Amino acid sequence: MTHETYTLICPECGSRFDPAQPQTYCHACASPILAHYDLLTLSQSLKRDEISTRPRGMWRWRELLPVQDQSAIVTLGEGDTPLLRLEKIGSSLCCSNLYVKDEALNPTGTFKARGMAAAVSRAVELGIHEFVIPTAGNAGGALSFYAGRAGCVAHVYMPSDTPAPIQAEVKMSGADLHLVDGLISDAARKAAAAAAENGWFDVSTFKEPYRVEGKKVMGYEIAESMGWELPDVIIYPTGGGTGLVGMWKAFDEMEAMGWIGSRRPRMVTVQSNGCAPVVRAFQNRAERVEFWQNAATIASGLRVPAVFADRLVLRCLRQSNGTAISVSDEEILTSQRELAEMEGIWAAPEGAAPLAALKELLRIGWCHSEEKIVLFNTGSGLKYI
């Protein structure tokens, strides 16, 4: 009998895992495990309007996050990023309700900060002091700084062609950086072997339960910013899918607490033509995502050939009546320049991909000009120079 405010359950087989111990994933199903809070009880004491009056940041939503003792929170000020209206690009596309959630304003310049704030805080609370991560780049940067702030050691395995500022960031933090010839999938093999040998805690995407908890807060923030009415469409640059699955989870939690109704946005995955395993699986009506050979794109955060949470990602896209679309690196660069020149936003390539996708979705009539559309800029362009 534990006294944690949540339980951990495998979404595939329903197995329960003890939240008072460090947990990874359901090995029987090779599936992520997810936190479930007692939302009915919470909703009696926790009011959405009270949360709106709290000091800014991700931890405003602490009752819905896994950390038990608030003094264990490791924060650098993540969360509460702006939801900016795109007036000029909107009018050029005849979209009157176009927004970007600008995640570049997070610590370490990407939304990876949210997930790492949650995962590192809870892991340290459970007695972990040494972390390892295979990363396409930004997750390693975020882990390095959150682990450092917590007085812990981070071992980071990343492709040797990761943009220089991201490598520099990890080095600056004092973390232990291992450059790997190959992709995140190759880094994952090395990291897993080192983790097993040294007893380090692996915070790979969805291989522990709490990064998704941090990222789900993006869903709460969007709902609050829009007066508790969700938008019609959310376009999200998808690598491992943490944010997509997280926001979808947040919407269910909000409905269970009576904060929103049953209406949901259509969720859109955007990937690069050079690495689009989720798009291919969605188009093939598959339940699983197959490994993408020879992945290559300038959007390094989307250079993720294997998707561990594939079932959850595909279910979110289908249940929401959403879709998955890929764009070329050239289209990404064009959209990146438009966001900079017309709207004052220097987006990461990943963060420019949703605009490129929107143009195509408007052209084929999947999105309509009067719809409320939220694009995700997931990181700062400064990390890619």
Ligand SMILES: *Cc1c(COP(=O)(O)O)cnc(C)c1O
């Ligand atoms: C990691 C990353 C993504 C992909 O995020 P997921 O939630 O894992 O799908 C997108 N953009 C940037 C800048 C990233 O670092």
Ligand SMILES: [Zn+2]
């Ligand atoms: Zn299971």
